Every structure is written in C-alpha cells, then in structure tokens.
Amino acid sequence: MPEPVTVWQANLEKTLQFGSIIPTSKPLSSEDEAEIKATKLSYSLMRIFANEKAAETVKAFLLRKCYEITLHSLAVFHPLSKGNAYHGRSVLEMLLVYWPKSFISKLFSEKDLQLLTKNALFHGLHQGSLNSFFIDLICFRPNNRSIQLQPTKFILKTQKQTIKKNDKEKLLTTFREWRLMEHLMEVASSSRHDDEIAVKYITFFIDLVARSASVEEAGLLFHGHEELIVDSLVKGLLDEDQSRTSWQRVACGQTLVQFLDVCSRSSIVDPSQAYSEALGVPVDPSPNILHQMFNVCANRICLFAFLIVEWMIPMQSHHITSHHITSHHMIEIIKAIALLYPKLGPIRLADGVIEKPLGQVRLNCLELLTVSADFAQFKCGKVLSNLKDDFLKAILDMVFIHKSNNMFLCHFRRLIHLSMIFRRRFLKFLFADCGMLDRLIDFYNSNQRRCTLHGYVLQMLWDIYHHDQRDSDNGSDSENGKDKSNETVNDENGDVVMRRASSQPSDPVESNDRSKDSANTNANANVNASTNTD
Numbered sequence: 001m002p003e004p005v006t007v008w009q010a011n012l013e014k015t016l017q018f019g020s021i022i023p024t025s026k027p028l029s030s031e032d033e034a035e036i037k038a039t040k041l042s043y044s045l046m047r048i049f050a051n052e053k054a055a056e057t058v059k060a061f062l063l064r065k066c067y068e069i070t071l072h073s074l075a076v077f078h079p080l081s082k083g084n085a086y087h088g089r090s091v092l093e094m095l096l097v098y099w100p101k102s103f104i105s106k107l108f109s110e111k112d113l114q115l116l117t118k119n120a121l122f123h124g125l126h127q128g129s130l131n132s133f134f135i136d137l138i139c140f141r142p143n144n145r146s147i148q149l150q151p152t153k154f155i156l157k158t159q160k161q162t163i164k165k166n167d168k169e170k171l172l173t174t175f176r177e178w179r180l181m182e183h184l185m186e187v188a189s190s191s192r193h194d195d196e197i198a199v200k201y202i203t204f205f206i207d208l209v210a211r212s213a214s215v216e217e218a219g220l221l222f223h224g225h226e227e228l229i230v231d232s233l234v235k236g237l238l239d240e241d242q243s244r245t246s247w248q249r250v251a252c253g254q255t256l257v258q259f260l261d262v263c264s265r266s267s268i269v270d271p272s273q274a275y276s277e278a279l280g281v282p283v284d285p286s287p288n289i290l291h292q293m294f295n296v297c298a299n300r301i302c303l304f305a306f307l308i309v310e311w312m313i314p315m316q317s318h319h320i321t322s323h324h325i326t327s328h329h330m331i332e333i334i335k336a337i338a339l340l341y342p343k344l345g346p347i348r349l350a351d352g353v354i355e356k357p358l359g360q361v362r363l364n365c366l367e368l369l370t371v372s373a374d375f376a377q378f379k380c381g382k383v384l385s386n387l388k389d390d391f392l393k394a395i396l397d398m399v400f401i402h403k404s405n406n407m408f409l410c411h412f413r414r415l416i417h418l419s420m421i422f423r424r425r426f427l428k429f430l431f432a433d434c435g436m437l438d439r440l441i442d443f444y445n446s447n448q449r450r451c452t453l454h455g456y457v458l459q460m461l462w463d464i465y466h467h468d469q470r471d472s473d474n475g476s477d478s479e480n481g482k483d484k485s486n487e488t489v490n491d492e493n494g495d496v497v498m499r500r501a502s503s504q505p506s507d508p509v510e511s512n513d514r515s516k517d518s519a520n521t522n523a524n525a526n527v528n529a530s531t532n533t534d
Contacts, residue, residue: 016115022123022193042087066102074116077124085128092133104167108174122183126200139211172220181225189236191243202251206258213262214270214286226296234304253364257371263294298375302383308365351404358402370411373418381422396434403453413460420467
C-alpha cells in the first residue's frame, strides 16, 4: 500500500510552500500493484456513495469517518502524493452533496484540513477537474436531495445536514483572508507558471464569475477587487515583458471582455439552471451581485484605452505622461510595453493570402477598445478621445486588407457608429482627409468577387445617411425657434462633411449646409447604385 498520510502529516506545514511555482499535472495511472489496489478501494468507496439504496448503517459509519475521508481526498493534491486526482475530486463532491454541514465544518475546524484545502485551492485547480468542485463549494446551495439521503436513524431531526448562511459566509471569509483573488490574478497574468496552468486558472476565474453572480454570499470574494482584476488581465494581455505565450494573452483578453459583460447585467440566470430552460421550465433571473462592480471596472478599463491603442497601432510620435493615466501601476506598464507589435508572416486563408495578418492579440485589443467605449455610455467620448489621426488612418487601411474578417469589420463598424454620435470630427477626418467614402465605394464597384466587406459598406453608409438625415430634420424643425448661436455650436462639434479635401468653401456656415445636402444626396445615390450592382 502507498505510504499513509499520517507518516508526513506531522510535517505538513513544512512540505507545503504556497508561494512556489505550481507543479504540472500528475500521471493518472500507475503499474505499481499497490497503487492499483488502492485505486480499486477508492472505486468501492465511490460506489457506496453513489448508491442511494445503500444500508443506513454503512452511511452512518462513513459519516463518522468524514474527517479521515476528507483528509485522504485532499491529500491526493499534496506534492508528495501519488494518488488519483480524479478520485479525490469525486469523493469530495459526494461529501459536499450528501453531508454538506459536517463536511464544511470539518474543513475549517481541523488545522490539517485547512492546510490541505488551501494547497488544493492554490496549487491543484488544474488537476483532476478540481476547479469544478471548488466552484460548487463556493456557490453551494442546499437542496432536498442532500437531506433525503441522510441516515435517519443516526441523525436527529434538529441535526439535519443543512448548511446555514453563517457557515457559508465563514467559508468565503476564510478564502478572502487567504487572498484567493490575488492568487488567481497572479497566476493568470504572470509568466512564472506554465501557460497551460495559467489558462486553466483563468478559466476557473471566469467560470466562478458566471456562477457567483447569482449567489449573494459570493460577493465577499469579488467586492473591492475591481482594479486588481482589470489591471491584472490587461497586464497579461499587453505582455509588457514579452514573456507570455499568445495563448495566455488571448485568454486574458477574452476573459476581461466576458467579465465586463457579466458585471454589466443587472440580473442574471444561474448557468447551473440552464437545463431547466431546455426542458421548457421558465427560470426567473436573480439580481446580479457583481453589478455594483461594473462602474468601477468600466472606468478602470477606460484608463487603459491609450495603452490598447498604442499597442494596436504604433504611433509615429508619442509622449507618455501621467496625464494619460493616473495609476502608478499603469504608468509602469506604459513604460515597459512594446509599442511595436510583432510582425507576422503572410497567412493563406480561404479568401486569399493575407500579407499583414492582424493577429489574435490585436483583435482582442480592438474588441476591448470598442467594448470599453460601449460600457462608458455617456462618457464614450472620453474613451474615443484616445484615438489619434495615425490610428484612424491605419485602421482604415486595415479594413481593405482584412476585408473578410467578420469580427474585425464588426468592431470597425461599431467604432464608426460611436464616432458618429460622440466624435463627429473623426468622421470628418476620415471622409475629408482619408477619402473613406470614395475608397469604400470604389472597392464595392471594382471588386466583382463579393466578400464580407461589401455588406459592411452598405450597412455603414446606410447608417451614416440616416443618422445625418435625422440631424438635418431635427435642425430644420427647431431652426425657427432658436437663434443662430446653435448653428455655431453644431459647427464646432464637427458635422459630417462628405467632400474632397481640395474644395475649400468661402463661407463656412453656408458651405457646411450645402455640403450636408450634397452628402446626403450622394450617399443615398451611392447606396442605391451599390444595391443595384448586387
């Protein structure tokens, strides 16, 4: 038989180093006869737990041995153990389902179990699907099944295995005292650990966010860590020391977008109840306890907009000061970040050869930029103010290179739509100085082979025309009731001017109105002509 736990239990604190590098996964099988025999015994234990018709005397005996069973199940994830991680996780899940009160009370009343629980939580989430057990533990909700399976002759009516709210809060308070969120963010964004481990910890975090959003007590783990979460994930995405893999960076970017999406909702449905909707049973959404974190997170990510733009498109001239960013931590990131993105070789796709590939990381940065502008709501203009002329020129050129990249074009169209509302001078620059309208129409008419960009050309021109038409109608309705000072304000906001840069009008106010009318007529005619071409 393998060496018993009691042999090294006395030196448990010395053998556990929580600040060390997380080891990789252990092998799941062994040819040793003693290991095979121990595996068969653990199978037998799991069968007893899974059998709802087992004798009550057997279940009563197992309940008395709850400490020993928990000790050996958690010891599987000890660095010196050779046990099967999947078996340990399965037994822990069964203890949580059948005897939650005894199980959770043992976890924090016994010092050995506390140390092993912390070790499993900090260093074992990537082994044996242990992440699912801890998510169930943190988001645990007692149900009737955990009561009905108790040995009724052994447990008094007043001692049923129901977990109280105070016990749940004590559990989560202990996790917070262990600085669990700080550890998760360190592993997720750091290059100290293997990238596979980092991605699994990132996955555990976002799964925990989705499950915890509808659990009131789970807010203890998240509240107050808004800046930590955003800073860590952005740091992992931008990779200031160039030590992370693309896989880890993409995971950080996607997780940050998903985290902001969950926090932005005022109510949410528990993912564990999704099967009820599939069966036709309506599920009422619960209040989102993470929603109160949204404003802080959205404001925080807006501060990173300058970094994201700098990483996507290297500017010809840039001067980074504390004016752009207020956090000392973010200033250090700006100093360390590589402004020149790595050059990728040509890639052959179904639509042809892409000479200058976009790259998944820059695509995530663009998505994060549009998402942060969307979440800023009425402060969207502040986020868009980080976009400079070099960025607008470069991203317009990228439109014609990545003409079949639906995700890139979707976010480009979103930037155009937001600029149309909050930063009209951007459209003026794109149309007058960059010739965006002429280039889009020439592309639509000259490229006979249809691609994704053809549809976006029609949609963007249609949106611009109708938005500008509404502005013209509103202006004509209120023209008689207002003085001409409003016209000056509208002109300063930068109305859309769809004309060539070479034509310079003599009267700014009169030419602005005339260019509006001609722009609307030209855009409408071009859209109709493009539709007929299709």
